[in-house]
Amino acid sequence: MKAKQLAQLREAIAAIEHGGRDQSGSRASASDADTLPLPPGVHEWFGLDDKSCTSRTSRWIPPLGILLYLARRSLEGNQAGVVWIGRRCWPFLQGLAPDDRGVLLRQSIFIDPPDVMSRLWAIDLAARCPAVAAVVADGSRLNMAATRRLQLAAEAGSALVLCARPPGEIDHLSAATTRWRVRCASSADKIPRWNVELLRCKGMRPEGQWTVEWRSAQAKNKGSIVVHAALADRPDPAAPAGGALVRRSA
Amino acid sequence: MRAGLTVAHARALLTNGEAVIMPQQPERDQAALKTLARWALRFSPIVATDPPDGLRLDVAGCERLFGGERRLLNLIADAVERLGFRTRVAMTPTFAGAWAVTRFGAARRTIVCEGDHRRVLADLPVAALRIEQDVVEALGEVGIQRIGHLLGLPRSSLPARFGHELLTRLDEAVGRAPETIDPVRPVSPVMVERVFSGPVTQLEAIELTVRELVAELSGILERRECGACRVELRVDRFDAGPLSETLTLSRPSRDAKHLWSLLRPRVESINLGWGVERLCLAAPHLGRLPHEDQTWGWADESTDHRKLDHSFGELLDTLGNRLGQERVVRAEPVASHLPERWGQTPLPAAGNGVCPPFSADRPSLLLERPEPVEVIAMTPEGPPSWFRWRGLDQRVTASAGPERLAMEWWRGSSPATRDYFKVQDEHGRWLWIYRILESGRWFVHGVWA
Numbered sequence: 001m002k003a004k005q006l007a008q009l010r011e012a013i014a015a016i017e018h019g020g021r022d023q024s025g026s027r028a029s030a031s032d033a034d035t036l037p038l039p040p041g042v043h044e045w046f047g048l049d050d051k052s053c054t055s056r057t058s059r060w061i062p063p064l065g066i067l068l069y070l071a072r073r074s075l076e077g078n079q080a081g082v083v084w085i086g087r088r089c090w091p092f093l094q095g096l097a098p099d100d101r102g103v104l105l106r107q108s109i110f111i112d113p114p115d116v117m118s119r120l121w122a123i124d125l126a127a128r129c130p131a132v133a134a135v136v137a138d139g140s141r142l143n144m145a146a147t148r149r150l151q152l153a154a155e156a157g158s159a160l161v162l163c164a165r166p167p168g169e170i171d172h173l174s175a176a177t178t179r180w181r182v183r184c185a186s187s188a189d190k191i192p193r194w195n196v197e198l199l200r201c202k203g204m205r206p207e208g209q210w211t212v213e214w215r216s217a218q219a220k221n222k223g224s225i226v227v228h229a230a231l232a233d234r235p236d237p238a239a240p241a242g243g244a245l246v247r248r249s250a
Numbered sequence: 251m252r253a254g255l256t257v258a259h260a261r262a263l264l265t266n267g268e269a270v271i272m273p274q275q276p277e278r279d280q281a282a283l284k285t286l287a288r289w290a291l292r293f294s295p296i297v298a299t300d301p302p303d304g305l306r307l308d309v310a311g312c313e314r315l316f317g318g319e320r321r322l323l324n325l326i327a328d329a330v331e332r333l334g335f336r337t338r339v340a341m342t343p344t345f346a347g348a349w350a351v352t353r354f355g356a357a358r359r360t361i362v363c364e365g366d367h368r369r370v371l372a373d374l375p376v377a378a379l380r381i382e383q384d385v386v387e388a389l390g391e392v393g394i395q396r397i398g399h400l401l402g403l404p405r406s407s408l409p410a411r412f413g414h415e416l417l418t419r420l421d422e423a424v425g426r427a428p429e430t431i432d433p434v435r436p437v438s439p440v441m442v443e444r445v446f447s448g449p450v451t452q453l454e455a456i457e458l459t460v461r462e463l464v465a466e467l468s469g470i471l472e473r474r475e476c477g478a479c480r481v482e483l484r485v486d487r488f489d490a491g492p493l494s495e496t497l498t499l500s501r502p503s504r505d506a507k508h509l510w511s512l513l514r515p516r517v518e519s520i521n522l523g524w525g526v527e528r529l530c531l532a533a534p535h536l537g538r539l540p541h542e543d544q545t546w547g548w549a550d551e552s553t554d555h556r557k558l559d560h561s562f563g564e565l566l567d568t569l570g571n572r573l574g575q576e577r578v579v580r581a582e583p584v585a586s587h588l589p590e591r592w593g594q595t596p597l598p599a600a601g602n603g604v605c606p607p608f609s610a611d612r613p614s615l616l617l618e619r620p621e622p623v624e625v626i627a628m629t630p631e632g633p634p635s636w637f638r639w640r641g642l643d644q645r646v647t648a649s650a651g652p653e654r655l656a657m658e659w660w661r662g663s664s665p666a667t668r669d670y671f672k673v674q675d676e677h678g679r680w681l682w683i684y685r686i687l688e689s690g691r692w693f694v695h696g697v698w699a
Binding site: 047048059061062063064065068079080081083087091092093094105108109110111112113114118121122125126129130131132184185186187190192193 | 555557558559561562564565566568569572573577578579580581612613614615616618640647648650672674676677678679680696697698699
């Protein structure tokens with residue numbers, strides 16, 4: 001009886017403290033059939049973290065496979081555009097299926113700013129534009145003030161800002177909504193695979209690691225969630241058309 | 251070979267070579283003729299088109315500027331021929347006479363002076379009077395082949411038998427009746443300017459003036475139902491050279507606020523020197539921008555789409571004008587199998603290139619320049635088993651390939667065939683490595699990131 005009252009009291013206090021946000025049960029779980037529901041805001045992706053990565057930050061490789069997928073998803077049913085800022089983050093679109101390649105080619109703009117300040121300004125401007133669905137940017141060397149400015153811009157313009165950052169900056173302070181880490185994962189079959197881990201998430205307790213693959217044919221395994229994303233190479237003649245970015249909860 | 255043949259007939263007549271068949275596009279021909287007429291305004295202030303393939307210039311009094319009639323005629327003929335056209339030119343006292351002489355005269359370049367005019371006309375056939383074919387035939391039946399015969403006949407008899415038009419045309423040719431033409435009007439450039447009474451050195455005054463000029467320019471563009479694709483601000487300074495700032499816009503715009511937001515950083519950074527005397531704002535390149543309905547309340551999809559397009563255009567303009575147009579690009583596929591030939595063209599690009607051939611496994615990130623890598627392979631032609639890249643040694647755990655890509659020999663580049671392998675290192679990272687067949691060197695070209 002007393003325990004129950006205590007529990008109720010705890011809940012009431014939590015409700016008052018956090019303004020009604022559900023603290024207890026909300027976890028970003030892998031059972032969402034949709035992709036990870038990314039709200040508008042800044043999302044930082046630290047990659048490509050592997051032991052072979054040297055400490056020099058000038059030679060890091062951004063996790064473009066996942067960012068391509070997210071950018072493509074943000075364009076669905078929309079006439080808006082995707083802005084790719086920073087030469088390091090320009091993708092190579094030839095490996096995509098023709099439809100997605102066509103969509104991304106038509107609706108993408110590539111910007112190459114000369115220095116950090118103009119890069120920050122360009123990301124800010126693109127995030128505020130209502131016609132931009134997603135911004136994929138090189139987020140290296142942005143300090144706390146810069147990320148806070150971008151977070152406000154993204155919330156004002158309701159754009160998805162995906163910042164790729166070198167793994168060396170994982171300890172830097174940031175005002176981003178979510179932070180992810182991407183690591184290479186070895187695979188037995190000849191499919192590139194990455195481990196994606198949610199490090200921080202505002203308002204939610206982060207949990208979960210995902211293994212993400214870049215696939216050429218539709219997955220037929222049980223227990224995997226096939227999300228028709230459209231990152232596909234040439235499909236097998238036997239398999240149905242369309243590719244898959246397979247997500248499996250670890 | 252003459253005009254009016256069928257395609258099959260023409261093809262049959264051509265014993266060697268292929269016939270080039272192009273569809274006739276009369277509207278484009280007319281537009282081109284109008285452009286040519288505007289170009290010909292350099293010779294005379296009154297130029298009219300004479301469809302389908304002629305130009306009429308009124309050069310009364312112009313020969314003085316060019317040093318004589320013969321000189322002017324040769325200048326015009328040479329200039330048109332330099333543009334690639336074959337031409338026949340005639341200078342006569344009347345337009346009708348000129349028409350007749352160019353179409354039916356003997357020489358390609360003729361000058362007919364006042365005294366010779368009747369005599370020259372008399373030798374031409376009656377068809378040179380621009381009359382209907384049945385009238386020509388009717389005249390032919392009666393034995394009248396030349397204009398000279400017509401000139402000999404009494405004037406009152408002509409309308410009854412052959413119609414009034416014949417008499418009018420005859421009078422026009424001889425010069426008894428005037429002929430009016432509809433000259434092309436040169437497009438007046440859109441330009442607004444302010445001249446100060448003395449050199450101005452205060453930035454606020456300059457900014458205010460430029461703002462007013464932008465508002466005025468926007469009003470002019472609105473009246474013309476156009477938008478500016480390029481805007482030029484010219485600043486004339488006291489005792490120093492003029493400065494010019496150019497704005498390039500991705501979509502035609504006449505929005506004063508947007509234009510000012512693009513111009514403002516430029517104005518703030520100009521060097522005023524000893525003072526500014528004159529400010530001139532021009533829009534040399536215009537694009538059609540029709541008026542739009544203003545809607546309040548229920549917005550439908552088409553207005554949203556237009557608004558999105560509009561704001562996207564403004565974003566591109568701001569980015570391009572601050573960072574430089576070459577730093578804001580759009581990708582255009584290039585019909586090539588080589589990975590690095592994915593062309594990127596600067597804005598504004600239509601981006602409707604040919605879709606490249608469907609390719610197999612490709613990485614998501616291509617390095618800007620292929621990086622050399624040291625490789626040990628088990629067999630000379632086989633996949634690598636160990637490599638050193640960026641100072642780190644890696645053992646290869648899995649590989650796929652080879653995929654052979656030959657270079658484009660038709661472009662004249664040195665033939666260097668590449669064998670591409672997809673290799674996985676110990677940590678699970680997949681790299682796209684190639685080996686040049688001829689030299690045996692290995693490079694990393696891409697990463698599956």
